[in-house]
Amino acid sequence: MTAESSIEDAEGTAAAHLAALVESSNDAIVGMTLNGVITSWNQAAQRVFGYDAAEALGQSVTLLIPADLSGEEEKILARVRRGERVMHYETVRLRKDGSRAQVSLTVSPIRNRSGRVIGASKIAHDVTEQKRTGEMLTQLRLAIEAAPNGMVMIDDDGLIVMVNSQMERLFGYDRSEMLGQRVELLIPTRYRDAHPGQRLRYADMPEVRAMGHGRDLFARRKDGSEFLVDVGLNPATTPDGVYVLAAVIDITERKRMEAELAKVHADMRAHAQTLEALVAERTAHLHQTIAELEGVSYSLTHDLRGPLRTIQGFCQIVLADAGDRLGPEEKELLAKSVAAANRLDRLIQDVLTYTRVSRQNFTLQSVDVGKLVRQIIEERPELQAPAAVIVVEGNVERVRGHEASLTQVITNLLENAVKFKAPGRESRIRVHGEGDAEWVNLWFEDNGIGIPTEAQGQLFTLFHRVHHDRAFPGTGLGLAIVRKAVERMGGSVRVESEPGVGSRFCVRLQRGDAS
Numbered sequence: 001m002t003a004e005s006s007i008e009d010a011e012g013t014a015a016a017h018l019a020a021l022v023e024s025s026n027d028a029i030v031g032m033t034l035n036g037v038i039t040s041w042n043q044a045a046q047r048v049f050g051y052d053a054a055e056a057l058g059q060s061v062t063l064l065i066p067a068d069l070s071g072e073e074e075k076i077l078a079r080v081r082r083g084e085r086v087m088h089y090e091t092v093r094l095r096k097d098g099s100r101a102q103v104s105l106t107v108s109p110i111r112n113r114s115g116r117v118i119g120a121s122k123i124a125h126d127v128t129e130q131k132r133t134g135e136m137l138t139q140l141r142l143a144i145e146a147a148p149n150g151m152v153m154i155d156d157d158g159l160i161v162m163v164n165s166q167m168e169r170l171f172g173y174d175r176s177e178m179l180g181q182r183v184e185l186l187i188p189t190r191y192r193d194a195h196p197g198q199r200l201r202y203a204d205m206p207e208v209r210a211m212g213h214g215r216d217l218f219a220r221r222k223d224g225s226e227f228l229v230d231v232g233l234n235p236a237t238t239p240d241g242v243y244v245l246a247a248v249i250d251i252t253e254r255k256r257m258e259a260e261l262a263k264v265h266a267d268m269r270a271h272a273q274t275l276e277a278l279v280a281e282r283t284a285h286l287h288q289t290i291a292e293l294e295g296v297s298y299s300l301t302h303d304l305r306g307p308l309r310t311i312q313g314f315c316q317i318v319l320a321d322a323g324d325r326l327g328p329e330e331k332e333l334l335a336k337s338v339a340a341a342n343r344l345d346r347l348i349q350d351v352l353t354y355t356r357v358s359r360q361n362f363t364l365q366s367v368d369v370g371k372l373v374r375q376i377i378e379e380r381p382e383l384q385a386p387a388a389v390i391v392v393e394g395n396v397e398r399v400r401g402h403e404a405s406l407t408q409v410i411t412n413l414l415e416n417a418v419k420f421k422a423p424g425r426e427s428r429i430r431v432h433g434e435g436d437a438e439w440v441n442l443w444f445e446d447n448g449i450g451i452p453t454e455a456q457g458q459l460f461t462l463f464h465r466v467h468h469d470r471a472f473p474g475t476g477l478g479l480a481i482v483r484k485a486v487e488r489m490g491g492s493v494r495v496e497s498e499p500g501v502g503s504r505f506c507v508r509l510q511r512g513d514a515s
């Protein structure tokens with residue numbers, strides 16, 4: 001083997017290595033003539049620019065240059081012709097799909113054996129991603145800077161690596177006084193010892209969360225004063241370790257308002273309690289007064305009956321014993337006195353009933369209303385034919401009530417139904433029931449004179465009478481007694497009526513258990 005051929009061999013091996021290196025490079029490596037004609041094109045060039053070797057070789061390198069940068073390549077090649085290298089020249093190149101790639105170019109002259117520049121090798125490093133990341137970081141920094149909260153970033157040694165201007169405002173330090181310092185600088189001295197341990201535990205299990213687990217957190221200003229803060233922790237795990245971006249909010253004002261609000265609430269509760277106590281006291285007093293008044297009126301009315309009976313009795317004796325000695329005028333006066341005494345007695349009886357219904361204590365029981373109505377009719381001739389025909393239908397239900405009060409209610413309603421009979425029409429009265437699982441409506445229907453609509457609203461009030469006293473004598477207390485009794489049994493009463501046609505009274509009570 002001659003010396004020359006061994007040199008050629010060595011050169012051949014080196015060239016093969018170089019070709020392999022070029023092929024496997026991550027950067028696009030493009031060879032070209034001094035006129036810009038592409039003469040070599042590696043795999044990475046295909047990846048960066050999108051053209052394969054067959055498409056690129058023999059083409060002008062202007063294929064890759066955006067129109068707005070058309071003069072650039074000529075300037076680079078001019079420098080290469082002079083034997084210069086162009087290092088890390090950041091520019092933009094066009095991909096096959098028309099998109100722009102950010103590249104960093106290093107262009108070197110290619111020389112022949114005699115040292116003459118015969119071409120250029122161009123290494124293009126795609127920095128698009130890097131640029132994008134850089135831009136994003138810049139944006140992020142701007143956002144953090146503009147954030148309304150204090151923002152501080154800490155590395156995994158607990159050193160402050162970034163702060164925004166709000167942090168300067170909150171803590172009174174200059175940025176330069178915080179950067180590079182331990183984050184413990186920002187917390188009161190009494191918490192400083194425990195903090196590094198808490199920080200390490202957090203770094204073991206980083207998560208986005210509020211710091212302090214609901215405890216009050218205090219921060220410390222440069223001047224040593226303290227203030228309450230909320231701190232949100234955002235971990236960022238990087239190859240260099242866990243960085244934590246903490247958002248710090250001064251909550252002094254919020255806490256003050258919360259405390260003020262709590263105080264207002266407490267004051268209001270106390271005030272409400274005082275008012276409730278006052279109302280309870282006054283109500284009790286009122287109940288007592290009412291009870292006393294009721295007691296007085298009860299005994300007064302009760303005591304009135306005695307003398308009244310005496311008057312009734314004596315008048316009747318005089319009429320019976322000395323009737324033939326009296327003239328017609330005297331007889332009429334005495335008869336009128338008896339009638340007036342009877343009316344007064346009736347009124348006293350009704351007032352006593354009303355008071356009894358209002359005051360008596362009772363417990364509710366299941367009452368068979370159908371049976372009760374039939375019994376009431378049987379005991380009172382005035383509720384039987386020929387005065388009236390009362391039909392009690394089979395569906396009258398059991399209700400929860402007090403039997404004596406219910407008897408009063410039914411008697412009053414039936415007596416009215418018979419009393420307010422339409423002239424010239426046979427009185428027909430119907431009692432029936434309907435309802436649901438909880439409530440029963442008991443209906444008392446008549447075909448009597450009816451009640452004008454405008455009078456119906458007042459019907460159940462004390463002493464309210466609609467029809468003329470002479471034709472229909474009464475006290476105006478019957479329906480007031482009905483309402484009081486029904487309401488005390490937990491129910492309600494209402495009326496529907498059409499003048500000249502008839503009236504329907506509905507008593508609504510809770511359904512009674514079947515027995």
Ligand code: ADP
Nearest residue numbers: 416417420450465466467474475476477478479
């Ligand atoms: P009283 O029957 O003693 O007059 P109530 O309180 O029982 O008093 O009734 C009040 C008024 O309601 C009666 O005066 C009457 O005008 C009217 N009223 C009550 N029931 C009926 C009825 N079934 N039909 C027509 N009017 C009635």
